[in-house]
Amino acid sequence: xxxxxxxxxxxxxxxxxxxxxxxxxxxxxxxxxxxxxxxxxxxxxxxxxxxxxxxxxxxxxxxxxxxxxxxxxxxxxxxxxxxxxxxxxxxxxxxxxxxxxxxxxxxxxxxxxxxxxxxxxxxxxxxxxxxxxxxxxxxxxxxxxxxxxxxxxxxxxxxxxxxxxxxxxxxxxxxxxxxxxxxxxxxxxxxxxxxxxxxxxxxxxxxxxxxxxxxxxxxxxxxxxxxxxxxxxxxxxxxxxxxxxxxxxxxxxxxxxxxxx
Amino acid sequence: xxxxxxxxxxxxxxxxxxxxxxxxxxxxxxxxxxxxxxxxxxxxxxxxxxxxxxxxxxxxxxxxxxxxxxxxxxxxxxxxxxxxxxxxxxxxxxxxxxxxxxxxxxxxxxxxxxxxxxxxxxxxxxxxxxxxxxxxxxxxxxxxxxxxxxxxxxxxxxxxxxxxxxxxxxxxxxxxxxxxxxxxxxxxxxxxxxxxxxxxxxxxxxxxxxxxxxxxxxxxxxxxxxxxxxxxxxxxxxxxxxxxxxxxxxxxxxxxxxxxxxxxxxxxxxxxxxxxxxxxxxxxxxxxxxxxxxxxxxxxxxxxxx
Ligand SMILES: Nc1ncnc2c1ncn2[C@@H]1O[C@H](COP(=O)(O)OP(=O)(O)OP(=O)(O)O)[C@@H](O)[C@H]1O
Ligand SMILES: [Mg+2]
Numbered sequence: 383x384x385x386x387x388x389x390x391x392x393x394x395x396x397x398x399x400x401x402x403x404x405x406x407x408x409x410x411x412x413x414x415x416x417x418x419x420x421x422x423x424x425x426x427x428x429x430x431x432x433x434x435x436x437x438x439x440x441x442x443x444x445x446x447x448x449x450x451x452x453x454x455x456x457x458x459x460x461x462x463x464x465x466x467x468x469x470x471x472x473x474x475x476x477x478x479x480x481x482x483x484x485x486x487x488x489x490x491x492x493x494x495x496x497x498x499x500x501x502x503x504x505x506x507x508x509x510x511x512x513x514x515x516x517x518x519x520x521x522x523x524x525x526x527x528x529x530x531x532x533x534x535x536x537x538x539x540x541x542x543x544x545x546x547x548x549x550x551x552x553x554x555x556x557x558x559x560x561x562x563x564x565x566x567x568x569x570x571x572x573x574x575x576x577x578x579x580x581x582x583x584x585x586x587x588x589x590x591x592x593x594x595x596x597x598x599x600x601x602x603x604x605x606x607x608x609x610x611x612x613x614x615x616x617x618x619x620x621x622x623x624x625x626x627x628x629x630x631x632x633x634x635x636x637x638x639x640x641x642x643x
Numbered sequence: 644x645x646x647x648x649x650x651x652x653x654x655x656x657x658x659x660x661x662x663x664x665x666x667x668x669x670x671x672x673x674x675x676x677x678x679x680x681x682x683x684x685x686x687x688x689x690x691x692x693x694x695x696x697x698x699x700x701x702x703x704x705x706x707x708x709x710x711x712x713x714x715x716x717x718x719x720x721x722x723x724x725x726x727x728x729x730x731x732x733x734x735x736x737x738x739x740x741x742x743x744x745x746x747x748x749x750x751x752x753x754x755x756x757x758x759x760x761x762x763x764x765x766x767x768x769x770x771x772x773x774x775x776x777x778x779x780x781x782x783x784x785x786x787x788x789x790x791x792x793x794x795x796x797x798x799x800x801x802x803x804x805x806x807x808x809x810x811x812x813x814x815x816x817x818x819x820x821x822x823x824x825x826x827x828x829x830x831x832x833x834x835x836x837x838x839x840x841x842x843x844x845x846x847x848x849x850x851x852x853x854x855x856x857x858x859x860x861x862x863x864x865x866x867x868x869x870x871x872x873x874x875x876x877x878x879x880x881x882x883x884x885x886x887x888x889x890x891x892x893x894x895x896x897x898x899x900x901x902x903x904x905x906x907x908x909x910x911x912x913x914x915x916x917x918x919x920x921x922x923x924x925x926x927x928x929x930x931x932x933x934x935x936x937x938x939x940x941x942x943x944x945x946x947x948x949x
Contacts, residue, residue, distance in 0.1 A: 397746040404743070405734040481730035481791070483696050485747035486719050643657065643697045 391494065394487050398495025399502065401478075406503075414510065417460055421452040421511045425518070428576070440578060442607075449520035450602035451575025453511045453530050454537050457504035458595055461538035462566050464500045465545030466558045473549070479641055489638045496546060497539050497630055504538020505531040508602075515606075522608040529605045536622040537598030541566075543629035544594075550636025569595045597621045645672045646705075647799055647830050648693065653702035655688055655854075662688045664854035665702070672798075675821070675831040677841040677848030681941050685854040686834040687727050690803055694719050706799075720748065723797030727804050727834075729784045733776045737768070737787060740776065741794065748795040762790045766820070782813035789820065800824060802833040806840060818843055838933035850940045857940040862933055869936040872909040875917065875925035879903055888920045907931065 406413055425448065433444030440447060472478040479492055512530030515521060548561040572586055573579070573595040579587060590596045597618035604614035648670040655663035663685045670676045678686050691697030693706050695715025704711060706718045732740050738759065745755040763769045766786040771779060779787065785805070792800060802821070806814040814837075821844055825831055835841055841848055842862045849859045858865055877885055885904055889897055895908040895917065903926060908914060911928070918924050 394747065397743070400746070401732070401735075401743050404739055408734075476733060477728065477730045478732055480696075480728070481726060481732075481744075482747065484694060484719060484722070484724035484726065484792075485744060485795075486716050486749070487747050488695075488716060642695070643691070 390486075391491060394491040395494035395498055398482070398487065398492055399499035402496075402499045403502075414507070417456055417507050418510050418514060420459075421456055422514055424452060425449070425515070445518065446520055446607075448576065449515045449518075450606035451573075451599050453508045453515065453606070454533060454595065454598040454602045455570055455575060456511045457508045457534040457538040457598065458541045458566070458570065460507045461500035461504045461542035462545045462562075464503060465496060465542040466548050466561065467555065469496055469546060470549050470552070470555055470558070473640065474555075483641065489641050490634060492641070493546065493630070493634045493637050497542050497626070497633075500542030500545075501535045501539040504542070505535040508534025508537070512606075521606055526605045526608060526611075529611075530602070533598060533601045533605060536601065536619060536626075537594055540594035540622055540625040540629055543626060543633045546633035546637060547629060550633060550640055565593075569593045574599050594622055594625050597625075646670070647672050647707060648832070649703075649705045650689075651703040653689075653692065653704050654700045655685070655692060655697065656700045662854050663692070663699075666851075666854070666856060668849065668856070670830065670832060672830050673825075673828060675825045675833070675844055675846050677845035678832065678834045678851065679836075679838070679841055679848055679937060680834075680851040682836075683853075684851045684941075686851065687803055690724075690801055690832075690834070693801065694722055694724065720795065721798045723792035723795060723800045725785075725788050725792045725800075725802045725805050727807075729788050731776045731784060731787060731791075735776070736772075737763075737774050737776065737779070738772050740787070741791060744791050744794055750794065758794065759790075762793055765793075766790050767816070782809050785809055785813065786817070789817065793824075797829065799830045799832065802831065804834055804836065807836065814840070838937055842933050850937055852941040858936065865936045866931055866933060869931060869939060870907070870909065872907060872931050873911045873914055873928060874931055874935060875906045875914045875928045876902070877904040877906065877921075877923065877925050881921065881923055884921055884923070888917060891920065892917060907935070 425445065429445035429448050433448075436444045482492065483489075509528070509531040512521065512527050516524055516527055521527060544561075544565065548558060552558060552561070569590070572582060572590050573593070574582075579590075579596060579599070582590070600614050600618045601622075603609070604611045646669055648668065650666050650668040653663060653666045654661065666689065678689065680686050688697060692699050692704060693711055695711045695718070698712050707721055709718050711718055732743070735743065741759045741762075742755055745758065750758055760769065760772070763772055766789055768783060768786055768790065771783060771787075776784070776787075789805070805821070806817055809817070818840070821831060821833075825844075831844075833841075833844065845862060847859070847861050848865070850857045850865075858868075860868065879899070882899065882904060885906070886897070889895055889906070892908070892913055894910065895906050895913060898905045898907075906914065906917065906925075914925070914928055
């Protein structure tokens with residue numbers, strides 16, 4: 383019975399994700415290309431430009447150091463924008479959920495479905511970026527490219543949950559800008575993507591550990607550099623799963639308040 | 644006959660505003676039930692309570708014997724809803740919209756295409772199967788929402804203002820379909836602002852205002868209770884003449900409305916006599932109808948003691 387119920391929740395959530403995929407794939411090229419182009423741009427400007435001034439960082443070139451972070455950053459941005467602006471528009475302007483809620487779909491399925499969707503989208507994007515980076519010779523072991531998708535998924539879900547949580551709390555669409563400026567951007571700049579995490583002040587490091595990105599960066603570094611993969615997945619992977627459940631639960635609570643009066 | 648909806652002192656508050664007040668209602672299997680009331684009366688709010696997109700503040704509510712605040716999943720499997728706003732997914736085509744819903748309600752892959760084609764055919768929309776939502780007219784969108792609501796062969800079909808904003812042809816088409824479904828045994832609950840629609844379709848109705856039920860019964864019975872008879876409507880200009888002429892008729896009542904002067908009485912002859920006396924013909928003389936009953940109960944119309 384309980385297993386049946388779980389299966390039903392998962393099945394219906396999957397259909398909610400599938401709705402987004404149906405829409406997304408209609409404009410596949412124009413939807414995906416910017417997400418892949420951005421990291422390439424950062425790589426060229428920072429990696430080649432700035433990298434010229436940096437002799438070596440933790441025994442590798444600056445490009446090699448930067449690469450893993452770019453793959454997870456893509457997952458972060460993809461999922462956050464999808465679950466904040468994207469979800470908000472679907473909920474408020476496009477009225478997508480109003481009719482869904484007349485069917486056996488409930489708020490739980492909508493939230494799980496959206497998180498599943500951002501997870502899969504994050505996986506796809508991280509994988510795509512990893513392929514591009516691998517072409518630059520920035521992946522130590524090419525067999526590990528598919529693992530980038532796993533990392534993308536694990537990072538995208540908690541980051542998407544942050545976006546959903548924000549959607550449940552904002553009073554209008556402009557307020558996402560604050561969430562971006564005060565949470566997402568700091569996370570992006572202070573999670574050890576651009577310079578070794580250990581060089582940041584301890585207070586900020588301690589704060590950053592609360593957020594998902596640093597754990598994703600560690601996972602990504604382990605697969606890009608082919609170092610300590612199992613150990614990193616056991617620790618950082620578990621933390622990401624825990625964060626996903628925690629933030630996901632709270633996002634469910636606030637979204638429920640928006641969809642059920 | 645089994646009871647499909649039982650509402651016992653159901654209340655709904657939004658903050659301090661009470662949208663539904665102590666609503667008692669029973670809807671039985673096979674009925675076509677109408678919920679009438681002015682804008683903001685609480686009709687859509689009550690409908691939301693039935694399938695759990697809105698949670699009641701107090702009272703007891705059962706749909707198919709289940710509580711919608713805890714069992715909405717089971718209830719929604721057996722329900723079809725034509726929502727007040729179409730809420731169609733504009734990013735998807737007609738077919739994609741319906742296919743998505745087939746998934747939600749658990750129609751097997753192999754059967755979806757046929758089911759969709761059949762229902763589109765039924766609503767004269769077959770040619771639009773691959774159209775974008777934005778390319779559909781208002782009437783087509785509404786018919787598509789009907790198709791969406793019928794995909795799971797619902798036992799209970801809820802229609803929230805199904806024909807608002809539609810041309811007479813589409814409205815008659817939809818009435819025909821609703822009657823057919825009703826005949827086949829589908830229980831129907833509908834809200835409407837068209838009294839004629841309620842008279843044509845409903846076996847029984849309630850009139851609600853400000854969250855409360857004001858009257859209940861079959862359309863005929865409601866009209867009877869109000870006083871079956873006739874209404875003459877005169878232009879506002881002749882108010883004084885009319886009032887003095889009315890002193891000669893003890894069985895006629897009078898009420899001034901922004902749309903004209905309404906005179907009501909049980910006998911048609913007296914209204915004609917009134918016309919003769921005034922030497923002015925009425926803009927309209929007609930039998931009392933549900934609209935008079937509605938206006939009376941919602942505090943805007945010709946009142947009984949006027
Ligand atoms: N989520 C909400 N929060 C606050 N007030 C609400 C909410 N939903 C409805 N109301 C209020 O409850 C009252 C009843 O609204 P409802 O939509 O049920 O009316 P209705 O009878 O369907 O009207 P209409 O014929 O215009 O569709 C209105 O005054 C409305 O403003
Ligand atoms: Mg309404």
